Amino acid sequence: MVNQIEPSITSSPIIWVPSTIEEAIELKRKFGSKAEFVSGSTLLQLQWMNGRKIPENIISLEQISKLKEVQIDEDKKTLSIGASSQLSSYKTDRLLKNFPIICEALKSIAAPAVRNRGTIGGNIMGGVGDLIPLFLALKAKLLVHDEKESELVDFWEWLQHSQRKNQTLLSTIHLPIIKECANSYSFYKKIGRRETFTAAILTVSGSVRWDDHGVIEEAKLALGGGDNKPFLLENTEHKMIGKKGEEIDWKSVFESITSEIAPADDAFVSGDYRKKVAANLMIAALQSKFTVISNGEEESSYEV
Ligand SMILES: Cc1cc2nc3c(=O)[nH]c(=O)nc-3n(C[C@H](O)[C@H](O)[C@H](O)COP(=O)(O)OP(=O)(O)OC[C@H]3O[C@@H](n4cnc5c(N)ncnc54)[C@H](O)[C@@H]3O)c2cc1C
Structure with a gap:
């Protein structure tokens, strides 16, 4: 059953509170661009305060268990x-x-x-x-x-x-998910202007999987966060696949990362700076893992 919360003033949006996915979809079909889905509303509140138009209808997803x-x-x-x-x-x-x-x-x-x-x-x-x-x-x-x-x-x-x-x-x-797998590794790094409570300068993440001989079978490298358009670095990933960690030419991986991404400029941080930070973060994370593997210090873990 869809609950409806009446607006207290005439210009306030109508808040719809469906209890199933189907009801939420039906409301969106009915109101189209005059309605927006809302979950916690933390991002939308910021955007509304910064001038984004508040829709006539809000479809709250909060009651859909x-x-x-x-x-x-x-x-x-x-x-x-x-x-x-x-x-x-x-x-x-x-x-x-x-x-x-x-x-x-x-x-x-x-x-x-x-x-x-x-x-x-x-x-x-x-x-x-x-x-x-x-x-x-x-x-x-x-x-x-x-x-x-x-x-x-x-x-x-x-x-x-x-x-x-x-x-x-x-x-x-x-x-x-891969259970108890020693042949994979993933990382996540966020760089902000302060440690917490600030938008990211950038966020990078990656995952690699290798076979029993240490040959990389799959690599994923991604960039996003803050103003940066989310991006998967497919060209750089291909440079790593088929190689062992110790065979990777990290200089060429660095060049590949910086040529493949085009992070945003803003008043404080240039896109060029972001490129170098992204490349350094990704390479540092990968290199440290492959050093551990080649030194035989690897432990198995529960990985996604
Ligand atoms: C002070 C502050 C600091 C913040 N810091 C960070 C930060 O460090 N990193 C970061 O990533 N974010 C940050 N945010 C932004 C925000 O809090 C998060 O991105 C949060 O995860 C948004 O979730 P929400 O449920 O509040 O989204 P909402 O505001 O409810 O919705 C966000 C958007 O997603 C849509 N939406 C929501 N749920 C669904 C759904 N299930 N299906 C379809 N569309 C949906 C909405 O229509 C809207 O367009 C910050 C916000 C504030 C206020």
Whole structure:
């Protein structure tokens, strides 16, 4: 059943509170561009204060319990995270606690008050969140719904090609999981002007997987955060695949990263500076891992 909260003044939006995904989609179909989905509203509040038009209808996703579920499917080897899971759920959710890289990323966002309201889905659908590079690097798929269909889509493909993002409801983020695997590694690094409570200068994330001989079979490197358009560095990834860690020419990887990305300039930080920071962060994370492997100090862990 859809609840409706009447506006107190005539210019206030009508707030719709559906209890199922289907009701939320139907409301969006009915009101089209005059309605917006809202989860924790932490990003939207900022944008409304900065002049973004408040829609006539707000479709609150807060009462849809299905959007808050976190589950592991052992058969499909997938972790699924409901879009309305709060950023602070790394503290409370017993499954998420098993994924240190996700917890690390969640902890890096804003401050506790914002994390208690803001959601993982809102971070993704806002288009600029720090979780976007993480989920690109972890090969996320998104379960998205619009009036026509529900579809499980590759996150990177969807980011590049979907024309209908504003019409879409995100219900779940699906991540492939590998249990007790010593042959993979992922990292997440966020650089801000202060340690916390500040927009990122940039956020980078990556994941690599290698075979039993140490040959890299798969690499994902992603950039985003702050004003930077989320990007997956496919050219650089190809330079690493098929090589062992010790065979990689890190200078050429550095050049490849800096030529492949085009981070934003702003009044404080140039795009060129961001390029160098991104390349240094990614290479430092990868090199330190491959040094550990070649020194035989590797331990197995639970990785996404
Ligand atoms: C002080 C402060 C500091 C912040 N610091 C950071 C930071 O360090 N890093 C960072 O990444 N962000 C930061 N943010 C931004 C924001 O808090 C987060 O991105 C948060 O995760 C947004 O989630 P939300 O649920 O509040 O999204 P909302 O504000 O509710 O929505 C954001 C956008 O996503 C859409 N949306 C929300 N849920 C769905 C859904 N399920 N399906 C479809 N569309 C949906 C909305 O329509 C809207 O366009 C900060 C915000 C504040 C106020």
